[in-house]
Amino acid sequence: MPAPKQLAERKELLAGGHRACAGCLPMTAMRQMLLTAGKDTVVGCATGCVEVVTTIYPYTAWRTPFIHNAFENSAATISGAEAAYVSLRKQGKIDKKINFVAMGGDGGTYDIGLQALSGAMERGHNMLYICYDNQAYMNTGIQRSGGTPKGTATSTTPAGKVIPGKTQFPKPLTEIMIAHDIPFVAQATPGYPKDFSDKVEKALAIDGPAFINVLTPCTRGWRFPPEQSMEYARLAVKTCFWPLYEVEYGVIKINRKPKEKLPVSKWFEGQGRFRHLFKEANKGIIDEIQAEVDRKWELLLKREELTQA
Amino acid sequence: MREKSWREIPIGGIIEDAGNAETYETGSWRTYRPIWDPEKCIHCLACWIACPDSAILLEDGKMIGIDYAHCKGCGICAFECPDKISAIEMKIETDVND
Numbered sequence: 001m002p003a004p005k006q007l008a009e010r011k012e013l014l015a016g017g018h019r020a021c022a023g024c025l026p027m028t029a030m031r032q033m034l035l036t037a038g039k040d041t042v043v044g045c046a047t048g049c050v051e052v053v054t055t056i057y058p059y060t061a062w063r064t065p066f067i068h069n070a071f072e073n074s075a076a077t078i079s080g081a082e083a084a085y086v087s088l089r090k091q092g093k094i095d096k097k098i099n100f101v102a103m104g105g106d107g108g109t110y111d112i113g114l115q116a117l118s119g120a121m122e123r124g125h126n127m128l129y130i131c132y133d134n135q136a137y138m139n140t141g142i143q144r145s146g147g148t149p150k151g152t153a154t155s156t157t158p159a160g161k162v163i164p165g166k167t168q169f170p171k172p173l174t175e176i177m178i179a180h181d182i183p184f185v186a187q188a189t190p191g192y193p194k195d196f197s198d199k200v201e202k203a204l205a206i207d208g209p210a211f212i213n214v215l216t217p218c219t220r221g222w223r224f225p226p227e228q229s230m231e232y233a234r235l236a237v238k239t240c241f242w243p244l245y246e247v248e249y250g251v252i253k254i255n256r257k258p259k260e261k262l263p264v265s266k267w268f269e270g271q272g273r274f275r276h277l278f279k280e281a282n283k284g285i286i287d288e289i290q291a292e293v294d295r296k297w298e299l300l301l302k303r304e305e306l307t308q309a
Numbered sequence: 310m311r312e313k314s315w316r317e318i319p320i321g322g323i324i325e326d327a328g329n330a331e332t333y334e335t336g337s338w339r340t341y342r343p344i345w346d347p348e349k350c351i352h353c354l355a356c357w358i359a360c361p362d363s364a365i366l367l368e369d370g371k372m373i374g375i376d377y378a379h380c381k382g383c384g385i386c387a388f389e390c391p392d393k394i395s396a397i398e399m400k401i402e403t404d405v406n407d
Binding site: 004007009013014015016017018019020021023024025031032058061062064065190193219225226227228229230 | 310313322324326327328329330331332333334335338339354355357358359360361362363364367370376378379380381382383384385387388389399
């Protein structure tokens with residue numbers, strides 16, 4: 001399984017010169033994904049930060065084939081490319097193994113592209129869907145999405161006298177994908193590169209559809225200094241807000257169990273989007289989120305035990 | 310760059326030169342410049358695997374420098390460098406660039 005040392009011997013497939021913000025962790029996730037998947041990979045990406053910054057005409061940062069279609073259909077587009085590949089293989093016109101990777105941000109996956117994703121997974125295409133979850137529509141100016149955590153201040157859920165940021169809990173997308181009963185579902189983050197790389201490798205090796213939800217901190221939208229992007233990715237895991245786990249043919253395996261589970265407030269601290277939660281009037285919201293994180297973590301531990309047996 | 314006429318643009322707006330973004334230099338965005346000390350570096354690659362701009366240059370799996378044409382100066386490399394090593398220091402661009 002590839003550790004950074006092994007990946008370092010491979011060709012860099014994402015060129016510099018893309019227009020992502022300084023400290024953009026979704027771009028780190030793309031690099032890690034490409035280093036693992038290799039050059040024989042067809043990538044499709046929904047409209048979103050990654051698509052916009054990497055393919056500003058007439059430039060592309062991708063050294064692999066890359067398709068942008070629309071916001072809602074990256075899974076449908078890639079499933080079509082994969083179906084064409086299967087046909088060409090049958091006709092003997094193509095021989096080598098090609099990976100198919102569809103991607104979307106949380107907006108393009110939790111909300112707009114969910115139907116296309118669900119359909120592609122149900123039809124059983126041999127493809128990997130990666131959701132790079134930066135927890136809001138960052139590219140258009142930090143609007144809330146179905147993946148935005150409760151209590152987050154965004155431009156459409158500004159924290160003030162009326163509401164203390166977003167009032168709903170995020171949609172449990174990873175669990176929705178587990179419920180599709182596909183061969184491989186996982187949660188990862190580029191903050192733990194080997195774990196993420198292992199999951200990409202496993203997902204591409206498996207015959208059939210796979211889904212990985214990748215938490216990618218956004219310095220502009222989360223409002224923290226750009227050099228701390230990796231640290232905020234790791235803190236999300238250490239607080240069990242974003243557990244690293246994988247589900248292979250229904251069997252759940254938690255990849256990282258923190259020895260000492262940090263309180264979620266440790267992850268919130270220093271992020272401008274949660275600053276208002278530390279005011280006296282909003283203290284109850286942190287407790288509420290903590291209770292929900294604890295409940296889900298306990299449930300995950302139990303589900304792991306149940307499915308391992 | 311001269312603007313192309315519609316006759317010169319490939320059908321569907323396909324970009325035929327994969328990875329040509331590297332001809333676009335984003336180094337001028339930088340406020341802070343990472344200064345790498347090869348003497349201190351242990352080549353753990355923690356900076357390389359974290360860099361969003363593919364700006365840590367490697368040769369045979371070892372770090373050989375920083376691509377200042379594309380580095381945007383986010384400082385992730387200096388932050389990720391192990392505390393005991395601290396082989397990368399962020400300096401204000403205007404102080405070190407002449």
